[in-house]
Each structure stands twice: as structure tokens, then as C-alpha cells.
Amino acid sequence: MTISRNRSAEAVDVRVEDLHKSFGSQKVLKGVSLEVKPGEIFVLMGSSGSGKSVLLKHIVGLEQADRGTVTIGGHNAADPATRDAISTAMVFQAGALFNSMTVFDNLALFLREHRLCSPSEIRQRVEAAMEALGIKDAAKKLPATLSGGMRKRVAVARAIVMQPQVILYDEPTSELDPVTGATVAELISQVRHDTGATSFVVTHDRDLALGIADRIALLAHGELIFVGTPDEVRNTTDETLRSFMNPQVKAVPARS
């Protein structure tokens, strides 16, 4: 698998500084700061409800911070003009594919709407992305008729067609079986290898994080409690991180 590469737009860094966000009385993010280096795969982990997806939405400009800043390549992520300056793609947890369009039209939409290339070039780029991700046979299908794994692939394909400088993945392996999950993990590292884009992955999939991350961060109760390499995660003595990465299952025996 090789994904067409276009390095005309360089990978950029992502900086989050002292980010606070509340919904009503619930404080979701309590002063999160982190830096993702250009071209890096940065995996953000945390238990459900820890604020991972909210942080991701701040990076892509779908949420406004109560306090603090998020910058992408030096541009304020909350400013709509940043979307003109920096190409950012997001792979949503459930795909967020346009259900009224075929797979092909889903992939071509960005290029068509922004008139980035001729119809023949659009076809070429979309077909190349579909070929790379093994979804060429699904070109004329509607998203609702696809399996979960296929939908993830289409969502990734739609992101890479945009030739982004930053790709954000929201729970890319959730709802997938372990084998398909591993394939999606490989896909993320392949996309980074071929496009050079900065990748920010939000997940609670330990195998995905340890398998592809350059650095891993752990978010707990709205605060970043750890940032390190996969090796540092494996060798950590931090009890919170250890218990998160190696949960103990205490099964209740069957009644005799």
C-alpha cells in the first residue's frame, strides 16, 4: 500500500497551552498543555469521559476554549481563517461520512468544493486513495451499506485525499475487531510515512498506542498526567498510568 504523497504543504506543529473548558458546572479540561511536533504521531489516551474528544474538537476548531490557546502551525485553531491557512483533516469516530453520497463522492467532495483540480485529476486522486486503502470496489456504494471497518477506511481515505498537514483521528479503532483494529493502526502509520502529516490520535486502545505512537499522553479527569515515548510508558512506575495500561479483570466465578 502506498498513498500518493504531496509534501508541497509541510507538516506543522500543534500547541495546546493552559486549555480550560467547562460545560455548565462540569469542568472537562483543567489547564491542559501539550506540544505535538511536526510529522509526529502523538497518541492521547484516557478513560471514557476524560475529555479527549473535547480536546480534539478544540484542535480542529469545533469548540471554543474558555481559557488558554490552541495553535496549529502558529495559527489560532479557533479562528476560521486557520482552515484556509492550514489543511487539517479529521477522521471521526463514527466516520461522519455523508450518507446521501456514494463513497466516491464522499472522497471527491473536498476537491470539488474547493475547485482544487480538474475533474480528471479529482478522479485520479480519489481512485488512488481508494486503491491504497482497498476500497475501490465500494466506490459506488452508499456509506450505510458498508461494514464498520470499511467505513473507517473510507473516512481515512477522505482525509488523505485532502493532503492535510495535520490529521486528527478520533477513536479510530473503536467498534472494530482486533484484527481490523490492527489494520487501521497500520494504516495510520502508513499515512504518516507516505504523507508526512502530523498525526494526533485520540484512543483508549493500548495496542494501537504502543504500536504506532512516537509519543503517548494520558489525560485523566481533564488534566494531562503523563507524556512520554512508548518505551517510557512500558517502563513507567506511575501507578495511574500502569493501572490504565494494564487493567486487572477480577472475574466473578460462576455459581456452583
Added chain:
Amino acid sequence: MTSYFKQFFGNLGDAVIMCARAIRYLPTLPRQAGRLLDQCLFMGYATIPLVILLSVSIGAVLALQIAFSMRDLQVNQFIGSIIGVAMVRELGPVMTAVMVAGRIGSATTAELASMRVYQEVDALTTMNIPPERFLVLPRLLAMAIVMPILTTASIVTGWIGGHLVVEYVPWINLSTEAYYQSLREFVDVEAFIDGLIKAEIFGLLIIIVSCHIGLRTSGGPREIGQAVTKAVVVCITLVLAVDYFVTTFLLGA
């Protein structure tokens, strides 16, 4: 009470901003041509059979009621003028608006609310495709094009409904020539234009409210259903409320 007004004016402000943003993208119209045509066809095909059915029925029943109520007064010759004016100035625009609210308003809110809930609107935003340009503008323009057509169809078929009753109900004792003669005497171009202006205002209100409610829906399937119900109720209430003021203004003008 204060919070109710605050919410009302907040929503009004948001709807106006959404509409202004959509209009700002008017120069992108050439690339929206396909979507505009799709919306026009959807709105037209979805609504015109209902509008015709209702209008023929109302025109026919109105002719029957007027003839019956005035049978002792021997003023059958006014059936045409009453139906003519009622359809062109009031019933045509209002009935079309109610049909459009039920058929197009509900479908629009359901589609946009579903796109919002299932993050398709977020996906558009991250792709730097403003939802106001991609989703709202084609619907707004399609409604502006389709509403006068639907209203004209409603008015004309309402007249035809009255014609059918006059022709086939013997005790009414009025010729179709006399029916149309009377209609022509009271219905002029100005009345027709007034009716279309009303219809256009109703149509735009319906589509703005439906898009606005759809695009700010959050939650799940239950909230989508609630949004649809709310959109239809708000649209019909607004049409009826605005109707009085627009009529006053047009009659005064």
C-alpha cells in the same frame, strides 16, 4: 418569562446570522447549480400533488358553501369573485405555506438535524466547507424559486375546483362563463402579486426556521424527532402570525 424572551431573541439572532452567512456565499452560486436544481425538484415534486389536491378540494367546497349560504339572496354571480379573491389573496399562499411547512420544512429539519447529530456538519466544517454555503444557500434559493410556482398552482387549481362545482352541481344554476367573468372582475394583477409576495415571505420564513432548528439540534434520534415537530409547529405558527401583519401592510400599501 425573561428567559423565554431571551431564548426567542437569541434564536432569532442566530437565524438571521445563518441567513446572512448563506447570502454572503451567493457568488458561489454557479458551483451550487446542481444542488439548487436537486432542491427545486425535491421541493416541487414533493409538494405539488398535495397542493393541487388541497386547493381543488378547498375551491370546490368553498363554491358549494357560498352557493348554499347565499341561495336565498340570488347572488350566485359572486361565487367566482369570492373564490377568486379568497384563493389569490389568502387561501392560496397560506395553504401552500402550511403544506410546505409540513412537507418541506419537516424534511429539511430532519435531514439537517440528522447530519448534525451524526457529525456530518462537523465534517463539513473541518473540510472548510461552510454548512451555510453547502446546506442552507441551495435550500433558500430553491424555496425562493419554487414557492411562487406552488402558490400559482394552488390559486389556479382552487379556481378550477370552484369551476367544477359550478359546472356539475345543477342547483347552483351558474354558467362557467359567468363564474370566470365574475372572477376576472375582482382579481387583478396587483392582487396576484400581493399573493405571491405573501407566499415568498412565508416560504423563506419556513426554510430559514427549518434549517436553523435542524442545524442546532444535538443529541440522538429522539431529539431529531423533537426538532422536526418543533420546526413544523414554529413554521405554521409564524406563517399565521406573520400573515396578519403582511396582509395589513399589503392592503394598506
